[in-house]
Amino acid sequence: MVSLHLINYVNMRNSNSGLFLGVVISLLLYSCGDYNKIMKADYSYRYEAAKQYYADGQYTKAVVLLQDVISVLKGTDKGEESLFLLGMSAYKARDYEASGNFFKKYFQTYTKGLYTEDARYYNAMSLYNSIPEPKLDQTGTYEAVTAFQNLLDLYPTGIYAKESQDKIFKLQDRLVEKEYLSAKTYFDLGSYFGNCSYGGSNYEACIITAENALREYPYTSRREEFAIMILRAKYQLALHSIKAKELERMEATTEEYYAFANEFPESKYLDEAKAIFDNATKRTKKNNKRII
Numbered sequence: 001m002v003s004l005h006l007i008n009y010v011n012m013r014n015s016n017s018g019l020f021l022g023v024v025i026s027l028l029l030y031s032c033g034d035y036n037k038i039m040k041a042d043y044s045y046r047y048e049a050a051k052q053y054y055a056d057g058q059y060t061k062a063v064v065l066l067q068d069v070i071s072v073l074k075g076t077d078k079g080e081e082s083l084f085l086l087g088m089s090a091y092k093a094r095d096y097e098a099s100g101n102f103f104k105k106y107f108q109t110y111t112k113g114l115y116t117e118d119a120r121y122y123n124a125m126s127l128y129n130s131i132p133e134p135k136l137d138q139t140g141t142y143e144a145v146t147a148f149q150n151l152l153d154l155y156p157t158g159i160y161a162k163e164s165q166d167k168i169f170k171l172q173d174r175l176v177e178k179e180y181l182s183a184k185t186y187f188d189l190g191s192y193f194g195n196c197s198y199g200g201s202n203y204e205a206c207i208i209t210a211e212n213a214l215r216e217y218p219y220t221s222r223r224e225e226f227a228i229m230i231l232r233a234k235y236q237l238a239l240h241s242i243k244a245k246e247l248e249r250m251e252a253t254t255e256e257y258y259a260f261a262n263e264f265p266e267s268k269y270l271d272e273a274k275a276i277f278d279n280a281t282k283r284t285k286k287n288n289k290r291i292i
Contacts, residue, residue, distance in 0.1 A: 047078065050085070050089075059090070060089075066089060087123075097130060103119040104123050121164070134174055144167075152165065184206075186203070235280055
């Protein structure tokens with residue numbers, strides 16, 4: 001049975017994001033069980049049906065209809081609105097790869113459009129919702145950071161400014177976690193595969209990875225964990241070094257201890273750090289006696 005609906009579809013502002021989509025669906029005729037007939041109707045009717053499906057929360061059906069009519073509506077007074085609605089439909093359907101592409105197409109096409117700020121936000125959120133686990137490649141995370149940063153640069157006082165900054169911090173934490181896991185993997189490998197025969201490449205890789213992370217993210221909450229890992233790795237590197245390099249690396253370990261103790265005087269790792277320092281100091285003295 002066909003039903004007659006008058007739908008005022010005006011205020012679609014998300015309580016957190018402030019999204020506004022001014023759309024009015026009037027006198028929409030549709031049959032709940034006759035989706036195939038709608039697909040065969042003219043493009044104007046299909047577009048109105050797509051908006052009704054969106055309003056009813058049937059986002060996948062809305063996507064199908066909108067993709068079918070989007071090329072026809074391009075260049076008309078409905079072109080901008082329909083493209084943004086397509087992005088929102090895909091986003092609500094949790095197809096973040098598709099929604100990210102639709103929103104990107106929108107703000108590239110309508111650089112000063114009615115929904116450009118919103119489109120940039122939801123493009124960034126689409127990337128954010130697609131970020132991989134920390135142990136995997138983080139290209140997507142970097143892309144999300146860039147998207148939020150671009151949004152901040154373009155709209156520094158916009159409605160999404162604070163949330164964008166918060167999301168950037170969270171994404172940076174994800175990148176830090178990736179570096180931490182990488183450094184820890186190198187440390188755990190130690191001399192495995194015989195990589196340490198001539199100086200300890202796994203330990204060196206651990207040190208380099210951790211130090212680079214601290215340079216790039218100096219305010220990370222993982223700073224103490226990186227610092228103790230560097231100290232551990234320098235000590236193990238010295239232990240696994242050839243004699244010609246052992247003294248120099250033991251001295252580097254003691255210097256690292258002083259830096260650690262100075263920055264983290266109340267650290268839960270302080271006893272461990274002091275034990276490393278004591279052992280490194282003993283070995284340094286022993287090596288110095290051999291030289292004399």
